[in-house]
Amino acid sequence: MALLEVDGLSVAFTTYTGRFSQTSVPVLHNMTLDLSRGEIVAVIGSSGSGKSLLAHAILGILPGNAAVSGDIRYDGELLTQQRQEALRGAEISLVPQAVSYLDPLMRAGAQVRTAVRGGDPVAEQRKAFERYRLPEHAERFYPHQLSGGMARRVLVSMATVSGARLLIADEPTPGLDPDIVRETVTQLRELADSGTAVLLISHDLESALQVADRVAVFYAGTTVEIAQASDFTAGGSRLRHPYSKALWRALPQNEFEPIPGAQPQPGSLPPGCVFAPRCTLATDDCTAERPAMKELRGGKVRCIHAT
Ligand SMILES: Nc1ncnc2c1ncn2[C@@H]1O[C@H](COP(=O)(O)OP(=O)(O)OP(=O)(O)O)[C@@H](O)[C@H]1O
Numbered sequence: 001m002a003l004l005e006v007d008g009l010s011v012a013f014t015t016y017t018g019r020f021s022q023t024s025v026p027v028l029h030n031m032t033l034d035l036s037r038g039e040i041v042a043v044i045g046s047s048g049s050g051k052s053l054l055a056h057a058i059l060g061i062l063p064g065n066a067a068v069s070g071d072i073r074y075d076g077e078l079l080t081q082q083r084q085e086a087l088r089g090a091e092i093s094l095v096p097q098a099v100s101y102l103d104p105l106m107r108a109g110a111q112v113r114t115a116v117r118g119g120d121p122v123a124e125q126r127k128a129f130e131r132y133r134l135p136e137h138a139e140r141f142y143p144h145q146l147s148g149g150m151a152r153r154v155l156v157s158m159a160t161v162s163g164a165r166l167l168i169a170d171e172p173t174p175g176l177d178p179d180i181v182r183e184t185v186t187q188l189r190e191l192a193d194s195g196t197a198v199l200l201i202s203h204d205l206e207s208a209l210q211v212a213d214r215v216a217v218f219y220a221g222t223t224v225e226i227a228q229a230s231d232f233t234a235g236g237s238r239l240r241h242p243y244s245k246a247l248w249r250a251l252p253q254n255e256f257e258p259i260p261g262a263q264p265q266p267g268s269l270p271p272g273c274v275f276a277p278r279c280t281l282a283t284d285d286c287t288a289e290r291p292a293m294k295e296l297r298g299g300k301v302r303c304i305h306a307t
């Protein structure tokens, strides 16, 4: 059984359009995802596709103006707000997207110690620093004294000393040099191999594919495909959704063939399939209704033309 199951998750934000009028803007719609122990699922999508919001919905840290519907199950049971609060930082842990998440007024070592659940905080912190190759004296540094790469490793240390069973890493490698990227994703792989379920959120399909078992492709607030990592091969013919194929082909080592157009904004989604305006396969049927997620060749796809 999957440790985490996200089924039909939708999130809308209430925003004020004037002094007395408000509208509801849907930002996630009908998201589907599952994740098992020992598995890395990479969540791939361009900026604004809803990756961080999915993470925040699972953790229960969406802002107050968010309306959430659909089911999130953890370990077979609905993840209610009460359970989210109990599990957050303990069983479910986040490596946040921004290093500004670190407390600027607290030394790095002390911050990591506050996250320790079980065992001696100092010993656990030092073990984590050693594991993530942080020099011992870095425990006395304040966040502004850490390099970008070191700060990221402190965040990974914080997320792992809790002994989490579900780790959500939101863009853990932005702008890092290739060696550190490889090191970071390898650490996530090691955690997964020891039984942790890892959700790896990333723009970077290439580095995610080094370690992921499966890939969830996001577009304009929904899951358009869930593929095996091994489906990303050759010309992309094993991929199921035209957008996944386009992402794959746009990589420099493939055909480097970008597609025209841009991802639609949450407030102005096209009718029917959200990818239709950019899709070479699109027909009139595509604009009739939002395509349902269907099982196909050991994966899932939201496209009526997928074969
Ligand atoms: N508090 C909010 N109120 C209104 N809209 C929001 C809010 N937070 C996020 N959004 C919108 O929701 C959409 C998805 O945002 P999200 O942060 O999940 O994207 P992302 O895929 O993580 O992007 P990135 O790769 O840049 O981190 C964006 O269009 C964003 O503008």
Ligand code: NI
Binding pocket: 051, 052, 053, 097, 170, 171
């Ligand atoms: Ni994000």
